Amino acid sequence: MATITKRLVRSAKPRGKKYEISCSSLRGFILRVLPSGKKVYFARCRHDGRDTRQRIGLTSELSFEDARARAGLLLTRGTTTPTGRADSAPAPGDASPYLRDFTRRFLDGHVDIAVKASTARAYRLALKNHILPRFGGARLAAITREDVETWVGSFRRHPQAARTACMVLSCLFSKAAQWGALPPSHVLPTRGVRLKPTRARDRFLTADERARVEEVLQRGLELPTSHRGALHWGIVYAIRTLALTGMRSSEVFGLSWDRVDMSRKLFRLADSKTGQKLVPFSDEVLELLREVQRLGDGRSSWVFQSRAGRSHVAKASVGRAWRRIRERAGLGDDVVIHSLRHSFASDALMSGVPLAVLGRVLGHKSPRTTARYAHVSDAAIVDALKKTSERIATAQQSPSSARGRRDARATGARRERQGRPLDDS
Template sequence: MPRISKRIIATLQPAEKDYIVWDDQVAGFALRVWPSGRMSYVVHYRANGRFRRYTIGHHGPWTADKARDEAIKILARVKDGNDPNTERDEERASPTVSQFCKIFIERHVKTHLKQTTQGEYQRAIDLFITKKIGSRKLASVTHSDIVTFHHTYRHIPYQANRTLGVLSKMFSLAILWGVRTDNVNPCRGVKRYKEQKRERYLTTEEHQRLGKALDDARSAMPEAVNAFQLLLLTGCRLREIQRLKWEYVFLDEGVIRLPDSKNGARTVQLGESAVGLLKSIPMIAGNPYVITGRKDGGHLTDLEKPWRRIRKEAGLVDVRIHDLRHSFASDALELGEDLIMIGKLLGHRDLKSTARYAHLKKEPIQRAVKEIDLKIFTALVSGDSKSNV
């Protein structure tokens, strides 16, 4: 048996029937020559008590050396107890990632997740997953593929990690539902990026600048301004205000009753300013939402664009919409409220979520330092005066 090489292949001629030329380097690796003159690289192996033949590919697109390396990999899989032909059949029958995403959304996302979480999953699927790996067969996606996918979005670490979480859940269910039969979740072991937790909140002076910018923008974007003011005055999450319906608002009681917030139903207490703001917002016939959008019967969906304009006018370009919620918590802390009360105001499920807001502004810290400094210095001066008497 010769070593299959370019020189040997050049001497081969077609016959009336196909025939096999075995390689003397890798047992089971061979070249199949067809009567038409076409040649295919194959590897023979035994699996589950049967002899099997696996076609690697045609000569031309595949070279002898490249096909031999592939044969070595295939035989290694056989040694580990796998059947490459069965794996190939399953991969061919496997849905693409995009196709399985639709199954995942119908069977899991829409059935078991809250509406807000559904939106987050849909966004990750539409903007990241299907765009990058949507055409891939679900069964063919490897750990290396996921590492590369995650690395692609390293410039947005928070979103990269959230999308990785969606993918991991999707592959876990693909295994559970029998769609991916290798029982391997390719997301397992992918190291998540470190996320920098920010402590950004508004000072009194920044609140004043933001207030002026909001007033100046009211005529151009009244719905957006109303939304931002409600966020400032209630400490609510963005989606809670975006999707706020009039049926949830009870102005005579001074409360908003949200039937399905992030942590379930909750009641938001309103101050006089928030009540006054809500009273000033007109109800639109046929639209159930407080913050109405351009589409009939819909709510305002994009607040990022108006926020970028407003924060630029206020000179607060580093402030995100969610930082308004941070500021609400920080102001409550500065006014003497404890973490338990702040957690109730924010609708947190447990104290761990509230603990991240337990930071103080520089203003009270500096004030406390000055008071302590004055007290100690006064005592020292007083003691020194007495010793000189």
């Protein structure tokens, strides 16, 4: 099984007998190659309890993008048309635009002007890899909630990808309704769609785990660059900054010196997830930045420059390094880079920092977002309960308490001998 692409369609050669190629990325999408050299797109659908092949069209008459989009819609609905051929356009919603046509307006009129660049890239990937292959050939008003639910179910073991793609699709439909591309009474097909919950990553580092991570970082910094365990200083100090500030990785990795105010101890972030913001930092971070200045070549505009010095450290490079650091520190796969931000927030809350103040430090627009970080690790709960119990037990074992318990026991015994109730006063 291979992924059917334009190149594969062009390169597929006829044989003595017809044969089929099934697509691994869009299951049910089929290319049939005939001995005559003709090539036909099909979709394998369920109809009346049977598998049937739905003819979509010849490769010479239909573009690859249209064929894949129509196959995606057929596979989402899981049925065939009465004629045995794919409709060129769905019957309902004939006045509404095709999703693939509206996508350009959505990108130009919303994504490119109102969404941060890194988020816009995620939107484009979701559209390219998930939304357009399934719904690109359908008219907006023809896509139903059942279609979306079936599509979401196809993600199976990738709930986060489903969540992102559904969020983008929901945004697209909201803009379509807002801009008049859908009838005013149209119910958005993404409304009420239930998504599989993603695994909560509320993992916090203990003091011992932080010490082990720092030990690995320092050792990697001191090793010769040719050594397998060596770590580039840009990555080491970027990770240390993440741990000490609770900033987002995207804010730290691409930090430039013109955004650092050493005298006022502020980061001036122009392209944060929540827009422009000021991030104060501590004396420890100030000392760390001075060390970075000594380690840098003095020519780069980036704070945490790459090994070659031409750019800043890349997210992928830090991710690979973090997996090695995590393994050497004896941490599990549940400890990701973002766990450093969670840990910072959790430690701040347990130290008595109010939620409102923490929200400003983390750069949250809504207090509800900050409340996510108001978790306390299980170890901290157990430790708090243990300390509380120890204090109570110690108080109960004080001389005055012990004497009081002895007096109470003596009084109880005397009353029993006299036949009086124990609670009689």
